[in-house]
Amino acid sequence: MNTLFPIFVKIENLQTLVVGGGYVGLEKVTALLSNAPDAPVTLVSPAIRAELVTLAEQHTNLHLIYAPYHPNYLAGNDLVIVATNDKAINAQIRADCKNRRILVNVADTPDLCDFYLSSVVKKGDLKIAISTNGKSPTFAKRFREILEDILPDSLQETLDNLQTIRNRLKGNFQEKLERLNEITKVMKP
Ligand SMILES: C[C@@]1(CC(=O)O)C2=NC(=C\c3[nH]c(c(CCC(=O)O)c3CC(=O)O)Cc3[nH]c(c(CC(=O)O)c3CCC(=O)O)/C=C3\N/C(=C\2)[C@@H](CCC(=O)O)[C@]3(C)CC(=O)O)/[C@H]1CCC(=O)O
Numbered sequence: 001m002n003t004l005f006p007i008f009v010k011i012e013n014l015q016t017l018v019v020g021g022g023y024v025g026l027e028k029v030t031a032l033l034s035n036a037p038d039a040p041v042t043l044v045s046p047a048i049r050a051e052l053v054t055l056a057e058q059h060t061n062l063h064l065i066y067a068p069y070h071p072n073y074l075a076g077n078d079l080v081i082v083a084t085n086d087k088a089i090n091a092q093i094r095a096d097c098k099n100r101r102i103l104v105n106v107a108d109t110p111d112l113c114d115f116y117l118s119s120v121v122k123k124g125d126l127k128i129a130i131s132t133n134g135k136s137p138t139f140a141k142r143f144r145e146i147l148e149d150i151l152p153d154s155l156q157e158t159l160d161n162l163q164t165i166r167n168r169l170k171g172n173f174q175e176k177l178e179r180l181n182e183i184t185k186v187m188k189p
């Protein structure tokens with residue numbers, strides 16, 4: 001049974017800490033900022049890849065700290081993503097986060113994650129998150145590519161129009177619901 005409960009997080013309202021500045025740290029920071037360019041993210045690591053330095057030049061909300069992990073860095077953070085190449089440190093960070101009730105993702109170690117990052121399809125305001133319950137991130141990536149190809153760019157116009165209609169509709173909740181369901185019936189095959 002897949003018990004993952006999907007939610008869409010307003011990451012720009014939260015403080016996120018990423019530990020580890022290698023390939024995986026870069027991948028996770030890129031995932032965060034490509035969804036929310038203004039999200040406040042701090043990355044702590046003794047060595048930090050050049051691509052992350054470039055990203056920090058483009059995003060003043062990305063702060064780089066050149067230091068090894070210390071529990072003090074957890075203070076003030078809502079989410080933590082762990083991406084070091086030291087399994088013992090990763091497990092320690094997870095334990096420190098659990099003690100502080102901070103949600104933690106240890107990239108590449110599903111058993112230590114409170115949440116997974118997903119593959120994200122973006123078409124304007126439409127966003128679809130894909131997870132395989134940790135079974136195959138590569139499948140999730142491929143499926144994202146398929147959906148990106150088949151979803152038309154005109155979707156945004158449809159969403160804008162539906163929002164206009166939604167805002168203009170008068171009547172009680174039930175009447176509005178019926179009208180919106182009627183209008184969107186054409187979407188059903
Ligand atoms: C979706 C995506 C989001 C993102 O990272 O932003 C994501 N992984 C992506 C790519 C990817 N990751 C890996 C490969 C190499 C091929 C392979 O191994 O399959 C590729 C493919 C590639 O890069 O092409 C390596 C890998 N990843 C995990 C393990 C450990 C394990 O499975 O045990 C290993 C093996 C490590 C090892 O060998 O030691 C674990 C996780 N990866 C997840 C997410 C979570 C589950 C998501 C789900 O439920 O499906 C979870 C559980 C935790 C987490 O990381 O949050 C992103 C695609 C973004 C996109 O392009 O759309």
Ligand SMILES: NC(=O)c1ccc[n+]([C@@H]2O[C@H](COP(=O)([O-])OP(=O)(O)OC[C@H]3O[C@@H](n4cnc5c(N)ncnc54)[C@H](O)[C@@H]3O)[C@@H](O)[C@H]2O)c1
Nearest residue numbers: 020021022023024025044045046047068069083084085108
């Ligand atoms: N890159 C991948 O696609 C991939 C695939 C499978 C598994 N992994 C695993 O994921 C882990 C991370 O991979 P990577 O490619 O990003 O490794 P990497 O070697 O590129 O980066 C590791 C980073 O962790 C930092 N680090 C080490 N000790 C630290 C500490 N105490 N505090 C803070 N930061 C610390 C290092 O300075 C470095 O920036 C590794 O264990 C690797 O085996 C990576």
